[in-house]
Amino acid sequence: MSDIIDVQTNDQKAEDLKAIGWVSYALHLIVALGAVIPGAQPGAALLIVALVIDLVKKGDAEGTWQANHFSWRIRTVIWAGVLYVVTSPLWLLLVVPGMIAWGLISIWFLYRIVRGMVAMNKSQAVDA
Numbered sequence: 001m002s003d004i005i006d007v008q009t010n011d012q013k014a015e016d017l018k019a020i021g022w023v024s025y026a027l028h029l030i031v032a033l034g035a036v037i038p039g040a041q042p043g044a045a046l047l048i049v050a051l052v053i054d055l056v057k058k059g060d061a062e063g064t065w066q067a068n069h070f071s072w073r074i075r076t077v078i079w080a081g082v083l084y085v086v087t088s089p090l091w092l093l094l095v096v097p098g099m100i101a102w103g104l105i106s107i108w109f110l111y112r113i114v115r116g117m118v119a120m121n122k123s124q125a126v127d128a
Contacts, residue, residue, distance in 0.1 A: 017066045020057050021120055024050045024073055028113045035106035051077050068125035069116055076112045080105055 027050035051074065058070040083105045091098030119126045 013060075014064065014066070017057070017061050017064065018120070018123075020053065021066055021069050024053050024070075025113060025117050025120060027053075028073060028076070029110075029117070032106065032110040032113045036103075036110050047077060065123070065125045066120075069120055072112070072116050072126045076109060076116075080109045083108075 027046045031044075031047045031050070054070050054073050054077075058067065058074070061067040061070050084102065087098065087101035087105065090101050116126050
């Protein structure tokens with residue numbers, strides 16, 4: 001009896017990780033655009049799904065240029081969350097300072113996602 005072992009090549013693994021990365025970036029982009037465009041809030045659920053994907057698949061990317069992208073997206077979400085929480089008291093003072101702060105954070109979030117997507121398109125790590 002012969003056992004057939006399905007060994008995934010490094011090229012296939014790299015392509016699978018890249019596909020997962022694009023899905024994650026797409027989810028992040030939808031959330032980022034929703035944060036920047038007034039009235040278009042897709043909700044935090046998509047962001048949580050993308051974050052879980054990144055956390056689960058990060059280990060599979062260890063030792064590849066794509067590991068950098070998983071860390072990049074995770075750090076972006078964590079920093080954005082911290083910044084939103086830290087600036088949330090501004091909404092209690094007046095609406096305008098809260099809107100300005102959250103608008104700037106949303107633009108920064110969008111910038112980080114687009115920057116990561118550009119690097120992914122070039123099959124390169126994101127320069128920190």
